[in-house]
Amino acid sequence: MRGADRPLALVYRGRATLPGCAESVAELLRRSRWNFDVRYVGPRERLPLTVDVLAGAALYAQPGGGTLRPAWRRMRPYDEALRDFVAAGGRYLGFCLGGYLAGATPGFDLLPGDTDRYISSKAATVHSARPTVVAVDWRHRRRHMYFQDGAVFRVDRYAPGLDVIATYPNGEIAALATDYGNGRVAAVGPHPEADRDWFADADLSRPADDTRDAGLELVDAVMIRHER
Template sequence: MTRMAARLGSLLLGLLISGFLTASPAPAREPYALIYNGPTADQASTEAISSVVQQLGLTVRYIANLDDLPTQLGDARVFIIGGTDDDVEPLLQRFTPALRTTLKTYLSQGGRYLGICGGAYLASLGWPEEDRFVEGLALVPAQSDGYDQDFEAKIYPVTWLGETRQMYYQAGPSFALAESPESVTRLAYFEDRQLAALMSTFGAGKVAVSGPHPEAPDSWRAEALKGDQMDRNIDLALQLLRELLSDRPVK
């Protein structure tokens, strides 16, 4: 072999090795649920939702500072905000116009959002507050309002997909649907037929909201009026999250 041939062979070998290394796929990122646990988040609700998420095999990542949302949201399977303090407006105000755009872009491109109680208020079109109307994030085509205007924890009968369950409730919303091109599934009703939970599309994404707490563990019975009547409803929370994460269309 001549020196020129040897050099060409070495060059070709180097190019092949370089091309192989460059073409190697990046390791797949582990799917995760992004759960808000910052100011105004209720720790017990956050922990209960985290437990449900982990039962589905998803890794949990927490976000306390919403300024980090743009860097954390893109690879998340779902963004979750659970129960909050009684006054949810301080959290709503943390969603700057830029953060609202980030969240809505994520959803419109196929992302998922789950809001329970306080997180459901946030996702709504808004709610009445004394002599004014508070505009929400408008992730679902529904206005929200306090179901019983009482901050005491209690157990209410809720008909969820046709089955009546005794569910933990504390100052969560009911919903009134507005006209929208988005598809909506009515998931649950309170005893007086006010809407208690729903799922809707948001572009290519999905959003689910619930006034009552299907994720409530058995330990919450002690905190609620008539707590001994509470059913174990974690199966509903699992079902809700599975459906939210699925590719099945909202009807």
Template sequence: MYFKAATSMLMMSLALTPTMINCEPVRALVYRGPTACDGCPESLRDLLVATIPNIKVEFAGPKEKVKINAKSLKGVNILAQPGGPDLDAAWREARPYASDVRTWVANGGRYLGVCLGAFLAGHDSGFGLIPKGDRIQQEITRPNPPIDDGSDIVTQIDWTFQTGRKKGKTERHWAYFQDGTTFIRSSNSPAKVLGKYVSNGDVASVLNSYGKGWVANIGVHPEADQSWYDDAGITNPEGVQTEIGHDIVNALMAAGSVRKATAY
């Protein structure tokens, strides 16, 4: 949930998992429209392209050639929803095709939600793609958050890698944050925790199944390139690092089969 100038820099890719190398060409839709922040769709596209070499990415939205609906989702592997400033506005726009998204994921699609996109995966004002009993909440409303207002900052998260040479290793990294999500899991939630905010231990990223499909959500912006930091006037102590972004995309794709969704 963040405004920025529409600039984006293609990021270097990590070593890919065998699943990524052996799969057939991957198709992705990235939402781009009035409820996304400026430049966020392009940065999310760049992350996908840098992570998966055999991917074809198209933008989809109310002013794009491709709209999000049952027809456009047929044969698509990934639907990626970027950040934006207003959940209510985003849900008003997305609600007419929410059932199509749920059906597509349930039949094998993969949903990637970043910041506002993660809010849209929830049960309230969202697609309902997270486990029953789980909730999504603004991290800034929680005890001891990284910050208690909507300012753009860098914050630390403890990230447990799911793929590649660091699989199973937890590392502390700085990441771009602006009024992002946390995930309140029920006592028996099947959602897998990928990352936690260092400031209070709240969950910053999760991966869960939904029917035959998979859903990955994250409250920070792993797609942020140098232009984001320049525009906000902040500095990442590590420089721009893309490991978290590559890992969440690879984890989403490596979960279960990577065959194209055949929902329709």
């Protein structure tokens, strides 16, 4: 399960995501400083998403994908296993749809609160579910990221271990990390993992800054648990 004692990172790939999403998350994890052994997990992968497979992992990543409720129907059978994995000390990393699934209505209920659509929030700067670029304040620096109907995170700002990593221009939370049991959860509404192909495929002008460094910061935020 592990490669030369490297920590195992599992990336979901299946019908609850879209082509390219899992691969971009896997590439981000391979670029991180954590020297992960990155494997795909899912119904048609060599590794199934089971309690035993999760037990050998340091991190589980849920990529972006389609719409929430169809994805939840496919992911609901893994609900308890994923919650138990994180509560026991594992890490959950969610991008866009994976961020929504970290919430509760519906989702894995891993957050000290819930999620909602940014495009429906008050004073949102984006109003369409079509792919676009959104501005966020990421670690107090303005960044421009690929975005497609991503989440806001409505959480208890005094929750244990909460780290608000990024906000949208209207002040809503765009990315966070927080404790869950003995583990940790990080979730993001936009797509810091997006490479140039994402922008080309959506016929979007790519921002001058490559935001994958922000994605690496998100990985660090979920892996490092600060003692209270």
